[in-house]
Amino acid sequence: MSNVLITGGAGFVGSNLADRLVAQGDKVTIVDDLSMGLVENIPDSDLVTFYEESITNKEFMEHLLVKNKFDYIYLFAGVASVADSVARPYETHQVNQEANVFLLEVIRKRKLPVKKILFASSAAVYGDDPQLPKTELSRIKPLTPYAIDKFASERYMIDYGNLYDLPTVAVRFFNIFGPKQNPSSPYSGVISIITDCIREGKTFNLYGDGEQVRDFVYIDDVIDALLLLTRSDKAAEAHGTYNIAAGKKTSVNDMIAAYEKITGKKLDINQEAARQGDIKYSYADISKLAGLGYKPVYNIETGLEKYWEYINK
Incomplete structure (x- = not known):
């Protein structure tokens, strides 16, 4: 049994990861201020401890890390709304970057015995650079405070790993979809919004001509990738940054x-x-992750089928 911390664990990806970890018998601690996550997303299990708290509460977070000595730490907490980061750049910076650097500093100073620390970044770091597909070495062109904080936090993870021998890895999520995505969230994926419109007979606002290209990846494939990067034998070599996507446009x-x-x-x-600042084309090269054994199981059709089945269950 591993002892795992998930910040932002009431959110879409964090709660799906928690489900998988609980199913395999791990003990999971979730910290989430519920600003975007939903308490009903959290697995109902004796293996789960939930704290409704912001990761910006330094005293609380330090005490939690030192007391629990987690084996694995997944850093998903963040203000995911790009628009919010533009409206409140400093407040969102404190969550999206400062809080994560503070956690690294606690782990470093207290010499905590973590096996892997994974930070969730975003394809937003690539901005509108025209090179396609996006590889981990593509030009970085963050266009918003959200993307700047994601990239800066990535670099802190990687450099803390290199400078202080911490087992860190960062991932850049592309367009994830699946169960527990909140369609009313200001930054929800387009698929969950469309799902809500189809179910409720509502009108969908399509911005632009609909020819925008995305790399849609089903949540189960994402969880497989996260566990591969943190738990597999090859995870020891898994440093740096990895695209997580389906590798399809x-x-x-x-x-x-x-x-x-x-x-x-x-x-x-x-x-x-079309919305100002929206990126027209975005899809990923996933060969770096595939080199560790990652192979997406779902394509857009099979992923949508499974999601629709879940929604109507």
Whole structure:
């Protein structure tokens, strides 16, 4: 049994990871201020301890780390709304960067025996650089405070690993979809918003022509990747940064067409002007992760089928 900390564990990815860890018998501690996560996402299990707390509470976080001596730490907590980071750059910076650096500093100073620390970054760090597909060595061009903080935190993880011999790894998430994604969240994925519209007969606001290309990856594949990077024998070598995606490009229009076919329902679409700052094309090269044995199981159709099945359960 491993002892695991997930910050942001009531959120979409964190709670799906918690489900998997609990299923394999791990003890899981979740810290989440519920600003975006949902308490009902948290697994109902004696193996789970939940604290409704912000990771910016330094005294609380230091005490928690020192007391529990976690084997694995997954850092998912953050203000995920890009718009919010533009409106409140300093407040979101404290969550998205400062708090994570503080945790690294506690682990370093207290010499805590962590086996792996994984930080969740974002494909947003690539910005609108035209080179495709995005590799981990692609040009970094963060366009918002959110993306700047994600990239800076990545670098802190990697450099703390190199300078102080901490077992750190960072991942750049592309467009994840699946169960427990909150469609009312300001930064929810387009698929969860469309799912909500199809189910409730609501109109979907499509910004732009729908030819935007994304790399949609199903949540189960993401959890496989996270466990591969932290738990597998090859994880010892897994430092640096890894793209987590399906390695496939799908336009929003093609995704909608596939979803309409699966659900047997027509999506009511209201077309709006493209949003300023939206990136037109984004998809990943996943060969670095594939080199460790990662192979996505789901494509856009099979992922949508499983998600729709879950939604209607």
